[in-house]
Amino acid sequence: MNEFLVKxxxxxxxxxVKDADDLKAFPQWDSLAVLSVIAMLDSDYGVNLHASDFQxxxxxxxxxxLVQSKKRS
Amino acid sequence: xxFKFCNKRISGVLAVVPANERSFVEEMKNYNFPEARSxxxxxxxxxxxxxxxxxxxxxxxxxxxxxKNLFNRGLLKPEDIDALILVTQTPDYFMPPxxxxxxxxxxxxxxxxxxxxxxxxxxxxxxxxxxxMLLEQDSVRKVVLLNADVLSRRTSPKDRxxxxxxxxxxxxxxxxxxxxxxxxxxxxxxxGVRHESLIIPAGGFKLPSTPDTAILVDVGDNNxxxxxxxxxxxxxxxxxVQVEVPQIIETVLASANATMDSxxxxxxxxxxxxxLEKLADKMKVPRSKMPSxxxxxxxxxxxxxxxxxMAINLTEALKTGTQRACLAGxxxxxxxxxxxxxxxxLDFCDLIDYP
Numbered sequence: 001m002n003e004f005l006v007k008x009x010x011x012x013x014x015x016x017v018k019d020a021d022d023l024k025a026f027p028q029w030d031s032l033a034v035l036s037v038i039a040m041l042d043s044d045y046g047v048n049l050h051a052s053d054f055q056x057x058x059x060x061x062x063x064x065x066l067v068q069s070k071k072r073s
Numbered sequence: 074x075x076f077k078f079c080n081k082r083i084s085g086v087l088a089v090v091p092a093n094e095r096s097f098v099e100e101m102k103n104y105n106f107p108e109a110r111s112x113x114x115x116x117x118x119x120x121x122x123x124x125x126x127x128x129x130x131x132x133x134x135x136x137x138x139x140x141k142n143l144f145n146r147g148l149l150k151p152e153d154i155d156a157l158i159l160v161t162q163t164p165d166y167f168m169p170p171x172x173x174x175x176x177x178x179x180x181x182x183x184x185x186x187x188x189x190x191x192x193x194x195x196x197x198x199x200x201x202x203x204x205x206m207l208l209e210q211d212s213v214r215k216v217v218l219l220n221a222d223v224l225s226r227r228t229s230p231k232d233r234x235x236x237x238x239x240x241x242x243x244x245x246x247x248x249x250x251x252x253x254x255x256x257x258x259x260x261x262x263x264x265g266v267r268h269e270s271l272i273i274p275a276g277g278f279k280l281p282s283t284p285d286t287a288i289l290v291d292v293g294d295n296n297x298x299x300x301x302x303x304x305x306x307x308x309x310x311x312x313x314v315q316v317e318v319p320q321i322i323e324t325v326l327a328s329a330n331a332t333m334d335s336x337x338x339x340x341x342x343x344x345x346x347x348x349l350e351k352l353a354d355k356m357k358v359p360r361s362k363m364p365s366x367x368x369x370x371x372x373x374x375x376x377x378x379x380x381x382x383m384a385i386n387l388t389e390a391l392k393t394g395t396q397r398a399c400l401a402g403x404x405x406x407x408x409x410x411x412x413x414x415x416x417x418x419l420d421f422c423d424l425i426d427y428p
Contacts, residue, residue: 032117039351050312
C-alpha cells in the first residue's frame, strides 16, 4: 500500500498521502486527478474503475480496498 | 467480426483543416477551473492548438473544397469516381444525404453511388471497409471516401471536458483495385449498450432542439453544456479504449498471422496524447511507432484524425515506399475497429488549409 500512496501523492501533487486522508479534501482532486488515478490503476494494478466508483470512496484506504476487491473479482 | 479483402489499395490521402487556429491558453478563461489546473490538464493531455471552422461552414463546404483541390491539381478526375462515401456525424441536413449535396455542387456524373454513413471516431476504418466492399463490383473502379465533421459547432465552449480537444477537418481517401496481389484484414466490434458514452442528446427526432436544450447547465463537474452539445463520459471512454482496443488489434493481427513487431506503424484515431501513450504502453508498442501528435496541433476531428496522422508524420514514407500499417478507430456507437494493410506508394499524401 505504501507504493500506492506514493503514486497517489504524485497525482495529487502532495508531499505525502496517508491512508486515512480524505482524497476529496485535496485541492488537486478534480476530474483530471480522477482520470489520472483510473489510468494508474489500469496500468499498474490491472483494475478498471469508472468515475462513478469514486462516489463510494472517501479515504485513500477506501480506494485501496476497492482496488483489492476488484482484483479478486 | 473479421473481414478480409483481396487486391484493394489506398492510392491517395488528402487532409483538410480550417485555417482558423484556436489556442488552449486563450480559451482557459472560458472554463470554470483554476488556471493552474487547466495548465496541468494541457500538459497531461497534450492540448495546445486546435482548428475550428468559422460559423456556418458545413461538411459539404469542406468536402467540395477538398475534392476541387484534387481535381485542380490533376490528382483525381471527376469522371473516374464511381462511388462517394461520406462518413460524418454532422451532416448538412437530415435529408437529403450530404454526399448527394456534394455530388450536385461538383456536377459529378449520375452513374455514381452516393452514400452517407453515420460513424464517428471509428469512421475511417468503417469507411474503408465499405469502400473495399463496393470495389467487389465490376462497375466500381474508384471510390472516394470522404470523412468530414464540424463537431465544434455542437460543442460547448464552456465545457473543459471536451472543448479543448475538439477540432474540425475533412479528408479524402481514394480507394481502388490493387494491380498487385494483396490482402487486407479488418476486425471490428460494436456495443450499442454503451451508446450514451458519447452522445449529442438533442437535435434529432428523439429530443428536438428548443431554446431549453441550448441552455448551458453545470451537471456537477464545473463544466457548462446544453443538451444540444456533445457530451462525453471521459472515464468510461478511457476504460473502453484501454480494454477493447488492444484486443481488437490482437484479433486483426492473429487473423493475418502477423506479429506486433512486423507492423511498421500503429495509426490510431487521436483522442488525445495521454490516451494514446497509455495505449502504446499497454500494448508494449514503442511510442515512436504510434503517432500521437494530432490533437495538440489540430484537435480531435473524429475519423479524420487518422488521415491527418498519416499526412503530418508519414508523407515521405508513404509517397516513396510501402509501410505495413495497423489502423485502429474507436468511438461513438460504441464502435471499435482495426485494419492491417500495406499502404503506399501513394500518389499524394498532403495536408492543406481551408481558408
